[in-house]
Amino acid sequence: MCEIEVEVGHDVLEANEELALRNHHLLNGFGIIAFNIMGAIGSGKTTLIELAIEMLGGRYRIGVIAGDIVADIDANRFKRYDVPVIAMNTGKECHLDALLVKNALDQLPLDDLDILLIENVGNLICPADYSLGESKRVVIVSVSEGDDIVEKHPMIFKTCDLAIVNKVDISEAVGADADKMVSDALRINPSIKVLKTSKKVGESIDGWIEFIEASMNVYE
Amino acid sequence: MHEYSVAMELYEVILRTAxxxxxxKITSVDMDLGELTHINPDQLVFCLEVLAKGSLMEDAKLNIVNTPSKVKCDCGYEGVFATDRPLMISNLTFNLACPECGNPVPNIISGKEINVRNIKIELDDYV
Incomplete structure (x- = not known):
């Protein structure tokens, strides 16, 4: 009997990065800008995506990937806007990965899209490690998660282009300091853009819409 | 957090290679796990052991080396993060800055590995 050593050299995150890069090239080829929208359960990801569809749907062709343990509920909310929606039921997964997104891209009419909004699984931890092929990474937190939520999850803020502190209209009721959340995000990542939003205060949503519009300019 | 799905991918690669x-049979598996990944080594081993039951990997010794996080900063510093405690996700918070110049976003050059380096196998006598 003999024993030998075999080199394997397979890295899980590197393999995901390679696939994500392929997704990115595919999207680039169609001129699509993709947004990976991350945040905890109940932070407001679905609502902010709905508002983006409402306010930008007239000018851009938008598609959505809804990722969740059971994604149909959010997907049905998006379908009301008559946009192409793929529900990714991740089953046991706590995050979307590049392979799941590749499978969704195979089902989307890429020829007819300008913007792809990808709603990740509600979680501030696992999605930080996985690229999907997006152009912009967005993290949403709400004041009801407590004003130490940002400093407790530094990795996701390090890797994002935009941080949204949501539901600021209830800051006082939940005893959270929204400005502390903003400054924590900027301390962790000085180049991140930070917005304070609330669906109840209409104009606060403008910054979110402007961020998407500014991201589109590369193709205009 | 997602140890089971990571373990599944590692298990498939290990079995395919074997x-x-x-x-x-597989006698040992050498893996690297970076300390900046959100993966708990004990849970990863537990998931791999569950998956290995009844397979070529059942009796394999699972060796995990925790790789330290290192940065390369624009200021010229290259090395580990300065910390007086073992660097864990739970106490990272703002410690990810360059220890030399304080730049909060130095390039991370190691610490994000979830890697199967190699496996040791016993060969079939007929080969």
Whole structure:
């Protein structure tokens, strides 16, 4: 009997990065800008995506990937806007990965899209490690998660282009300091853009819409 | 957080490599796990052991080396993060800055590995 050593050299995150890069090239080829929208359960990801569809749907062709343990509920909310929606039921997964997104891209009419909004699984931890092929990474937190939520999850803020502190209209009721959340995000990542939003205060949503519009300019 | 799905991917790669090399059994697996990944080594080993039951990997020794996080900063510093405690996700918070110049976003050059380096296998006698 003999024993030998075999080199394997397979890295899980590197393999995901390679696939994500392929997704990115595919999207680039169609001129699509993709947004990976991350945040905890109940932070407001679905609502902010709905508002983006409402306010930008007239000018851009938008598609959505809804990722969740059971994604149909959010997907049905998006379908009301008559946009192409793929529900990714991740089953046991706590995050979307590049392979799941590749499978969704195979089902989307890429020829007819300008913007792809990808709603990740509600979680501030696992999605930080996985690229999907997006152009912009967005993290949403709400004041009801407590004003130490940002400093407790530094990795996701390090890797994002935009941080949204949501539901600021209830800051006082939940005893959270929204400005502390903003400054924590900027301390962790000085180049991140930070917005304070609330669906109840209409104009606060403008910054979110402007961020998407500014991201589109590369193709205009 | 997602140890099971990571373990599944590692298990599939390990088994595929073993079978391609006509292994009779896998005796050991050497893995690297970066301290900046959100993966708990004990849970990863537990998931791999569950998956290995009844497979070529059942009796394999699972060795995990925790790789330290290192940065390369624009200021010229290259090395580990300065910390007086073991660097864990739970106490990272703002410690990810360059220890030399304080830049909060230095390039991370190691610490994000979830890697199967190599496996040791016993070969089938017929080969």
């Amino acid at each position: 079978m391609q090399n006509n292994a009779k």
